[in-house]
Amino acid sequence: MGVIQRIKKPTTRKGKKVLQSKEPKPIEGPKQCIFLQARNPSERARKVLKDIYNLKKPDAAYLSRKNDFVPFEDATLIEKLCYKKEAALFGISSHSKKRPHNIVLGRTFDYGVLDMIELGADNFKAMSEFHNMKVLAGVKPCLLFNGPAWDLNQDLKRIKSLFVDFFHREKIESIRLQGLEHVLSFTASDDGIIYLRSYRILLKKSGQRTPRVELEEIGPSIDFKLRRTRLAADELFKEACKVPKELKPLTKKNISRDAFGSKLGRVHIGKQDIKRLQTRKMKGLKKTAEEKKEMLLKRKKARKDAKSFQATV
Amino acid sequence: MDIVNEILEKEQKKAEKYKPITVEKHLELEIDIGTLLASDTNDLDKKLIKLDKERDAYLQSLSRDNTQLLLNKIWDLPTERIDEAIVVRLPHPTTILPRAKPVPKPKPLTKWQEFAKAKGITNKKKSKLEWDEQLQKWVPLYGFRKAAAEKEKSWLIEVPQNVNPMTDMYEKKANEKSEKVAKNELQRLKNIARARKVKIPRVGLPVTADKASASQLATATSVAKASTASLGKFQNKLPKEKEARGIGVHELIPGKVKKRNLPEVSRKNLKTIQREG
Numbered sequence: 001m002g003v004i005q006r007i008k009k010p011t012t013r014k015g016k017k018v019l020q021s022k023e024p025k026p027i028e029g030p031k032q033c034i035f036l037q038a039r040n041p042s043e044r045a046r047k048v049l050k051d052i053y054n055l056k057k058p059d060a061a062y063l064s065r066k067n068d069f070v071p072f073e074d075a076t077l078i079e080k081l082c083y084k085k086e087a088a089l090f091g092i093s094s095h096s097k098k099r100p101h102n103i104v105l106g107r108t109f110d111y112g113v114l115d116m117i118e119l120g121a122d123n124f125k126a127m128s129e130f131h132n133m134k135v136l137a138g139v140k141p142c143l144l145f146n147g148p149a150w151d152l153n154q155d156l157k158r159i160k161s162l163f164v165d166f167f168h169r170e171k172i173e174s175i176r177l178q179g180l181e182h183v184l185s186f187t188a189s190d191d192g193i194i195y196l197r198s199y200r201i202l203l204k205k206s207g208q209r210t211p212r213v214e215l216e217e218i219g220p221s222i223d224f225k226l227r228r229t230r231l232a233a234d235e236l237f238k239e240a241c242k243v244p245k246e247l248k249p250l251t252k253k254n255i256s257r258d259a260f261g262s263k264l265g266r267v268h269i270g271k272q273d274i275k276r277l278q279t280r281k282m283k284g285l286k287k288t289a290e291e292k293k294e295m296l297l298k299r300k301k302a303r304k305d306a307k308s309f310q311a312t313v
Numbered sequence: 314m315d316i317v318n319e320i321l322e323k324e325q326k327k328a329e330k331y332k333p334i335t336v337e338k339h340l341e342l343e344i345d346i347g348t349l350l351a352s353d354t355n356d357l358d359k360k361l362i363k364l365d366k367e368r369d370a371y372l373q374s375l376s377r378d379n380t381q382l383l384l385n386k387i388w389d390l391p392t393e394r395i396d397e398a399i400v401v402r403l404p405h406p407t408t409i410l411p412r413a414k415p416v417p418k419p420k421p422l423t424k425w426q427e428f429a430k431a432k433g434i435t436n437k438k439k440s441k442l443e444w445d446e447q448l449q450k451w452v453p454l455y456g457f458r459k460a461a462a463e464k465e466k467s468w469l470i471e472v473p474q475n476v477n478p479m480t481d482m483y484e485k486k487a488n489e490k491s492e493k494v495a496k497n498e499l500q501r502l503k504n505i506a507r508a509r510k511v512k513i514p515r516v517g518l519p520v521t522a523d524k525a526s527a528s529q530l531a532t533a534t535s536v537a538k539a540s541t542a543s544l545g546k547f548q549n550k551l552p553k554e555k556e557a558r559g560i561g562v563h564e565l566i567p568g569k570v571k572k573r574n575l576p577e578v579s580r581k582n583l584k585t586i587q588r589e590g
Contacts, residue, residue, distance in 0.1 A: 005421075005505055024414035031413050088413035110415050144379045145352040146372075160352070165410045168348050174402045177392070180349075180384065185376040189362055197372050201380060207331045210388040213381040215373055240411035 022086065026244040030170035031088040031107070033060040034081060038067055038094035038104075045093035045101045048121045051220040052091055052103075055167065055184075055198070058138045061085060070094075071104050072228055075113045083111045089166055099227060107165055109232070109240040115162050118227040119194070127198075127219040134218050135200055140169045141182040142201075149188040156188055158231045178203075183215060194224040334385065336378045344386055347406030351383040421508035424500075514564070532557040535566050544568030 010016040035053045037046065053062045069077045071092055078090055092104040099120060106116035127134065143164060150160050167184055180201060187195040199215035206212040232240070254266040279285075287295070343352045353375070361371040390401040422430065429435075445452040445462065452462040470482040506513045525533070535557040539545035544567055556566075563569045 005508065007502065007505060024417045026417060028413055107411065109411055109413065114411060140349060142349045142351070142380060142383055144376055144383070145350070146375055146379065147357050148354045150352055151354050161408070161410065164348065164350060164408060168350070168410075171347070171406060172403060174393070174395075174400045175349075175387075176398045176400050177388070178398070180387065183376060183380050185372065185379075187357065187362075187372055187375070189357060190359070195362075195368070195372055197369075197376060199373070199376060199380075201384075205331060206334045207327050208334065210334050210385050212332050212334050213377060213384055215377045215380065217369070217373060221369070237411060239415070241409050242412070242416050243409065244416045 026246040030059045031165065032086055033089035033091065033166070034063060034085050034087040035060060035091045035093075036063040036067055036081065037065070038069055038071065038092050038102075040066070040095055041093040042095035042101050044121060044124055045095050045103060047126050048101070048103055048124055048220070048222060049091055049093040051127050051222075052105075054127060054137075055141075055220075059169070061087070071106075071116065072118065072230060075116070078106070079108065079111055079113060082108050102227070103224070105162065105166060106230075107162060109236070113230070114232045114236065114240055115158060116230045117159055117162065118229065119224040120227055121222050122193070122225050123221075123223040125219055125221040130217060130219040132216060132218060133200065135182040138169070139179060139182050140172060140175065141167060141184045141198075142180065143167060144183060144185040146185060146187040147189065149190060150186075153188075155229055155231060158237075159194075159226075159229070160186070192226045194226060196220070196222045196224060334381060336381050338378075338382070342379060342382050344383055345407045346383075346386055346390070347404050348408055349383065349387075349403075350406075350408060351379050353379050421504075423504040424507065528557065528559060531555075532559070532562050532565065535562070539567045539569065 006019070010019055033056050035049050037049070041049070050062070053060050063081070067077060071078055078092070082088065082090060088109075089107050090105070094102045094104070096102065099118070101121040101124075103119045103121055104116060105119065107114050145160055145163075150156050163186055183199045183201055185195075185197045185199065187197070189195070198218055198220060200218045202214040202216060203211040204214055231237075254268075256264050256266075258264055338353070338355060340353075340355050343354070344350070357375075358371060361367045387401060387403075390403070393400050393402065439454055441454055442451045443454065444450075445466075447466060448462060450462075453459045467483075467486075470486070472478055472480060472482055503513065538548045541548065
């Protein structure tokens with residue numbers, strides 16, 4: 001809701017600016033993410049979350065306080081925190097006997113939970129356990145999705161979109177070729193395990209323009225077991241995926257290119273009125289006074305009719 | 314021919330020195346260069362992925378191949394040079410991701426804006442500063458320097474002939490100003506209500522300073538008569554007395570418009586509230 005549409009007007013200029021910055025915009029920046037801990041998270045769950053936080057870093061906040069809540073039963077706390085922190089993504093760690101080393105990842109739309117998935121971190125090797133050079137913080141990673149399951153399973157399809165949303169950082173116009181140095185690979189096996197691996201790209205000489213790619217694992221390496229999911233209804237998802245008019249490419253009408261690449265344009269011309277066409281002026285064709293009078297009356301009547309027609313419409 | 318063979322040999326040697334950049338895949342990858350995303354729908358090697366020892370190496374080789382394919386596509390794009398760095402322009406991403414907030418709706422027009430649009434009235438641009446002949450300086454259209462100038466200008470206000478000579482013209486001016494502010498605020502709220510399609514009740518009888526019309530008086534008597542605990546049921550009537558009529562008059566008279574019953578749920582809640590209270 002716009003600032004103008006609020007019943008209570010903001011009292012200060014700064015307050016007004018804050019409210020305006022929170023208003024929906026046609027072009028949004030990168031989604032912010034919050035990470036928090038739910039009921040007594042295990043050491044491993046906490047480390048997994050911390051590593052995911054490290055992957056997301058400039059656009060993320062890690063809230064270190066523990067919160068006594070279960071996101072799948074009551075999501076109000078997340079919605080509240082997401083509103084407070086202006087975040088659209090969240091990650092939560094927790095641990096229980098029934099669901100050990102639990103990680104919940106999700107996203108919100110209009111401050112309400114859109115998608116939320118629960119993953120169990122079965123095998124985990126932290127970033128710090130790989131003793132090698134890491135990538136720069138904030139580098140846009142290449143995302144790989146391996147396995148036919150990502151395409152065949154409807155739930156996994158949505159989860160793929162969630163992972164892309166989580167890790168793609170932001171839409172960019174151009175990229176430095178040497179800046180391509182991070183790969184995140186998600187492999188879905190048939191038994192519902194998602195293998196997350198993270199590599200650094202090494203560009204080697206290949207004798208051609210395109211370099212030969214070699215990878216070096218930098219961590220984290222996590223084997224996720226998919227547990228519960230709460231995915232948005234298709235209608236809501238469609239609503240959330242709406243593209244604003246400003247971003248849709250404008251098509252110029254009536255312009256085409258032929259096989260040779262030359263530009264063709266189609267021009268529409270209104271109907272030509274032959275009766276009013278100026279021809280050669282001659283005395284014999286001149287209108288008499290009577291004819292002129294008649295024409296004037298006709299025109300007046302036509303104008304009157306048009307006016308009354310407009311009034312009725 | 315010797316030269317040709319030589320060159321071919323050289324090329325072959327060169328090719329042997331480096332590892333290949335081509336990758337064989339059964340199904341082609343779906344690549345979205347805009348988001349740097351590649352999805353490989355080929356079947357995984359089930360044997361290797363099950364084994365704990367082999368898995369990491371298998372995943373790494375699989376990822377390498379797919380990364381190579383993705384980077385091959387990126388290196389095919391035309392490059393530019395910006396500040397010593399080689400940069401490629403990425404195409405628009407094809408994967409559509411959900412937004413964080415809904416698409417903004419256009420602002421609803423106010424009643425005046427709607428009217429102006431219908432009539433084709435456009436705003437005349439006023440200059441921000443105007444020359445004041447009396448003060449002999451430039452005075453802004455609004456803002457604090459305007460208020461100061463206004464104060465300077467009206468160090469004395471003449472009392473007009475037709476006004477009581479004892480009236481305080483400064484007070485009158487201040488009142489007029491506050492009336493204007495209040496009216497503006499009311500209109501703002503009305504516009505908000507209109508935009509949200511909220512029904513707002515009509516506000517009482519219009520306050521007129523001296524003279525009220527016959528219909529207004531009739532309404533006022535009807536309202537006054539019905540304003541008892543028994544909604545005017547036991548009030549005496551004058552001979553030939555008629556109840557006020559007109560648009561919106563019924564709403565003003567207490568007990569005239571039947572109150573609608575509360576919906577089922579809220580009535581239940583009401584009972585519980587009453588019981589508790």
